[in-house]
Each structure stands twice: as C-alpha cells, then as structure tokens.
Amino acid sequence: TVLVLDFGSQTAQLIARRVRDQNVFCQLVRHDLSAERIKELAPKGLILSGGPASVYAENAPQVDPEIFNLGIPVLGICYGMQAECRAMGCEVKPSQSREFGHTEMTCDADDPLFRGLPENFTVWMSHGDRVENLDESFVVLAETDDCPNAAIKHKDRPIYGLQFHPEVTHTQHGEHLLGNFIRNICGCEGSWKISSFIEQEVDSIRERVGQSRVICGLSGGVDSSVTAALLYKALGSQLTCIFVDNGLLRKGEREQVEYEFGEHFKTDLHVVDARDRFLEALAGVTDPQKKRKIIGKTFIDVFKDESAGIENAHFLAQGTLYPDVIESGANPDGPAATIKYHHNVGGLPEQLGFELIEPMRMLFKDEVRLMGHELGLPEKLIWRHPFPGPGLAVRCLGEITHDRLETLREADAVLIEELYDSDYYHKVQQAFAVLLPLQTVGVMGDARTYEDVIAIRSVDTDNFMTADWSRLPYDLLQRVSTRIINSVRGVNRVVYDISSKPPSTIEWE
Numbered sequence: 385t386v387l388v389l390d391f392g393s394q395t396a397q398l399i400a401r402r403v404r405d406q407n408v409f410c411q412l413v414r415h416d417l418s419a420e421r422i423k424e425l426a427p428k429g430l431i432l433s434g435g436p437a438s439v440y441a442e443n444a445p446q447v448d449p450e451i452f453n454l455g456i457p458v459l460g461i462c463y464g465m466q467a468e469c470r471a472m473g474c475e476v477k478p479s480q481s482r483e484f485g486h487t488e489m490t491c492d493a494d495d496p497l498f499r500g501l502p503e504n505f506t507v508w509m510s511h512g513d514r515v516e517n518l519d520e521s522f523v524v525l526a527e528t529d530d531c532p533n534a535a536i537k538h539k540d541r542p543i544y545g546l547q548f549h550p551e552v553t554h555t556q557h558g559e560h561l562l563g564n565f566i567r568n569i570c571g572c573e574g575s576w577k578i579s580s581f582i583e584q585e586v587d588s589i590r591e592r593v594g595q596s597r598v599i600c601g602l603s604g605g606v607d608s609s610v611t612a613a614l615l616y617k618a619l620g621s622q623l624t625c626i627f628v629d630n631g632l633l634r635k636g637e638r639e640q641v642e643y644e645f646g647e648h649f650k651t652d653l654h655v656v657d658a659r660d661r662f663l664e665a666l667a668g669v670t671d672p673q674k675k676r677k678i679i680g681k682t683f684i685d686v687f688k689d690e691s692a693g694i695e696n697a698h699f700l701a702q703g704t705l706y707p708d709v710i711e712s713g714a715n716p717d718g719p720a721a722t723i724k725y726h727h728n729v730g731g732l733p734e735q736l737g738f739e740l741i742e743p744m745r746m747l748f749k750d751e752v753r754l755m756g757h758e759l760g761l762p763e764k765l766i767w768r769h770p771f772p773g774p775g776l777a778v779r780c781l782g783e784i785t786h787d788r789l790e791t792l793r794e795a796d797a798v799l800i801e802e803l804y805d806s807d808y809y810h811k812v813q814q815a816f817a818v819l820l821p822l823q824t825v826g827v828m829g830d831a832r833t834y835e836d837v838i839a840i841r842s843v844d845t846d847n848f849m850t851a852d853w854s855r856l857p858y859d860l861l862q863r864v865s866t867r868i869i870n871s872v873r874g875v876n877r878v879v880y881d882i883s884s885k886p887p888s889t890i891e892w893e
C-alpha cells in the first residue's frame with residue numbers, strides 16, 4: 385500500500401488513481417495523520433499531495449514531522465514538497481514569478497527517480513511559493529528556468545520532493561516517474577489485482593455477516609449490480625436483492641435485472657411492482673425538485689415495506705464508491721472538509737436499523753467495471769450510461785402520466801439502439817431522450833398534426849461536472865429522428881440539444 389496524504393489538492397484523487405494504475409493499492413488519508421497511525425498502517429510509501437494553501441499562511445495544513453523518521457519513502461508534490469521541506473527546516477517563500485503551466489525541465493537522469501527518462505522534458509507547474517534555501521541535507525535533482533529546486537532528494541533518507549505535478553497528463557513521462565518512485569524507491573511489486581481484491585472482500589464479508597441475511601437494493605445500474613454480484617459470490621443464498629420497479633425505468637431494465645439476478649445469479653430476488661404507487665404519488669406534480677422528493681420518499685416507503693418481511697436480515701449493502709466516500713468526508717482517515725454528501729439510499733440503513741456493507745467503498749468507477757467483468761456481468765450492463773435515481777421522471781418534463789412515460793421510454797430506446805448500432809454508445813458518456821411539455825404543429829400524410837416534441841441529449845464529459853454536447857454525425861441524428869417520428873405514436877418533431885454544461889446541466893430538470 386501507498387498512502388497519499390491529502391492537503392486538499394484537486395489532484396489528490398488523481399495521484400491515488402495513478403498509483404493504482406501501477407497495480408499498487410493506494411488510499412487517500414488526512415494530511416495530518418499521526419506518524420504513529422502511519423506506522424500501524426505500515427505503507428510502503430507516502431505521497432504528500434499538493435494543496436491550495438501557502439505553507440507559511442496561518443493555519444496552513446502541516447504534516448507530522450515524525451513521519452520523516454519512520455524510514456518510509458516519501459514523495460512530496462508541490463505543496464507537499466513545501467510542507468516536507470518546512471517540516472525539515474528549509475525555508476519556503478513566495479516565488480518572484482508564479483509558475484503556471486508547461487515548463488521545460490532538466491533532470492539528473494541517473495537518479496532512481498528519473499531512471500529511463502530523458503534529461504529534458506516538459507512538466508506541469510502550478511505554484512506561487514517555492515522552496516528557497518535548501519538545507520545541506522538535500523540535493524537538487526532537477527531545475528527549470530524559474531525554479532532552481534524543481535525536484536529534490538534528501539542525502540541520507542528516501543525523501544523526495546517535486547515542485548511540479550507528475551500526476552497530470554500535461555507532465556510528460558509523469559506515469560513513468562511515479563512508477564519509478566513506487567517501484568525503485570518504495571520497492572512495491574505491483575501485484576495488486578482486482579481478482580485478489582475480490583477474494584479479500586469475499587473473505588471479509590463472510591466473516592462479518594456470519595449466518596445472517598444481507599439485503600441489497602438493485603437499481604439496474606453498474607454500482608449496485610457489481611455489489612450484488614460480489615455479495616452473491618460471498619454469500620450465495622444468504623443474499624436477498626430488492627429491485628423496485630417504479631415505472632420510471634428505461635426500456636428493458638426490469639427484464640435485465642430479472643435475468644441477471646434471478647436466473648444468471650440465482651439470488652433471492654424480490655421485484656416489487658410499485659409502478660402505480662409512484663404514479664399516484666407523482667400525479668399532477670410538475671416541479672422537478674418536488675418530483676425528486678416524492679420519488680425519494682416513496683422509494684424509502686416501498687423499500688421499508690418490502691424489507692420488513694425479510695427474516696434474519698441485519699445488513700444492507702450499498703454500492704458506495706471511493707469518490708463518494710472521499711467527497712462525503714465519511715472516510716475516517718480522509719480529508720476533513722465535507723464537500724458534498726450523497727448516498728445512494730440516503731438515511732435508509734439507520735431508519736431500518738441495518739448495519740451497512742459497502743464492499744466497494746475503496747474502488748474507483750473503472751475498478752468497479754473491472755470487477756463486474758471479473759464477476760461475469762455482461763459488458764452491456766457494465767458500460768451502461770449513468771441514469772439518475774428519479775429516472776424518467778426528470779426527463780418527462782411537466783406532468784407524469786403512464787402514457788407520457790411510455791412515449792418517452794420508446795423514443796429513448798430508439799436513440800440507444802441507434803447509438804449502439806453506429807458504435808457511438810461508448811464514444812459518448814450519457815445520452816437520452818427528453819419529452820417536452822408542449823405540442824407543435826406538423827403534417828403527416830395530408831393531415832395536420834399537433835403532437836409531442838422529443839429532445840435528444842448526448843454529452844461528452846470526463847466527470848459529469850462539465851460537459852459538451854456530442855458532435856453526433858448528421859446521418860445518425862437523421863435516422864434517430866425518422867425512426868422516432870415514424871414509430872413512436874404521438875411524436876411529430878425531434879430536436880437536438882446543443883448546450884454545454886455549464887451553463888446548462890446534463891439533465892433538463
């Protein structure tokens with residue numbers, strides 16, 4: 385294991401990601417984790433992340449200076465390097481020129497940290513402070529025009545510092561460099577694999593659960609599906625899956641869950657048909673936030689009713705992922721600041737008196753997909769676009785009725801099918817149809833029509849925080865439009881959404 389001490393940088397998670405790309409397990413921990421606790425965790429290496437603060441500012445996050453006496457290799461990055469140097473008695477000052485962006489760097493290619501790299505390459509800098517008077521105990525390994533201490537190393541201990549960011553793709557050879565630190569300096573073998581993680585989790589789930597029953601809520605999405613598949617491997621018939629059909633699902637979603645978890649994995653699958661209950665609760669509601677609230681509450685009620693009848697169940701499983709854990713501040717060794725809190729089933733376990741099982745709370749999304757693949761889930765499910773909890777309700781603008789949902793579901797299915805057939809489904813990150821709350825005039829045959837409008841939304845995005853509209857080929861859009869208008873009753877117009885996020889959002893509600 386390698387630990388990343390998080391000083392609040394946007395790229396701290398990215399560092400953990402890059403380390404795991406080297407097949408070494410990596411976790412984010414609080415920047416001020418005590419040396420004593422680190423000694424207990426016994427990592428093979430420590431990486432100190434960057435951070436927004438200035439090390440000499442009041443209340444600037446500091447590191448426990450004792451960690452440098454543990455004999456564990458340390459790599460400080462940007463702020464992490466400054467915190468490291470300060471803790472070891474060097475001076476950190478504001479630079480005369482702040483450095484942001486690409487910079488040419490010259491390094492000592494003989495050092496194990498730079499082994500296999502050219503002497504000159506481009507790195508990504510982003511800092512206003514820099515280490516000034518290096519102590520005699522440090523040597524300089526690399527410099528740029530504006531930064532004489534771009535990379536440093538302690539003379540006697542395995543302690544390194546980089547003023548630039550090796551974790552971002554703008555730094556050439558960054559991955560190689562991190563790999564050098566992890567292998568050449570920390571001595572990690574790089575044998576962490578998803579299959580060994582599965583075995584480890586299976587053992588710990590069995591031990592924790594004993595003879596009890598575990599309930600897992602299935603949504604049809606990848607996270608809950610992989611969670612259920614893993615639990616099934618660990619517990620077999622001790623697992624009960626609950627799938628709530630709220631009538632707001634995509635076409636074929638319920639059938640796929642029934643097949644995967646009722647037939648392929650023979651879990652004790654409870655499919656609750658709550659379509660009418662949701663429709664009744666949503667009748668006449670058009671406000672998006674009200675829709676969300678009603679759906680959340682109805683879901684909890686339905687889930688409660690269903691789980692109440694299940695005997696000997698003490699555990700509820702959730703597909704919480706690592707980024708959620710970090711962002712919610714729920715990680716006891718994680719950064720203190722709570723950025724946002726989001727749980728898949730907010731508040732449910734506490735209300736029902738369940739203990740929570742979150743077998744994927746240490747994994748990133750792509751690792752979850754890898755795990756799904758390893759556990760035998762179909763690729764189509766693993767790579768399914770994300771779908772919001774309130775489902776089609778927030779894509780059926782205006783009032784929600786059975787017929788309007790049906791129109792939307794059919795139009796959406798046409799779009800998805802065409803994206804698959806043209807190999808565009810995997811090139812875009814999220815695509816769907818939206819039913820607008822208005823009618824427009826058309827002409828079909830010789831008759832005037834006055835019917836619904838379907839909007840198509842498709843976005844390219846890295847993280848769903850920002851997004852751009854997909855440049856889908858015209859002939860693909862044309863096929864989608866023709867098929868929807870010809871085959872979906874009551875639709876006479878299709879429009880394409882060409883707004884980016886921000887200022888728009890991905891969903892229309």
Ligand code: XMP
Pocket residue numbers: 676770771772773774814848885888889890891892
């Ligand atoms: P927006 O529309 O905010 O969406 O750009 C960003 C991502 O979040 C999804 N989304 C939701 N997911 N419950 C969810 O579970 C919601 O209420 C919700 N609203 C938006 C959206 O599909 C996109 O992937």
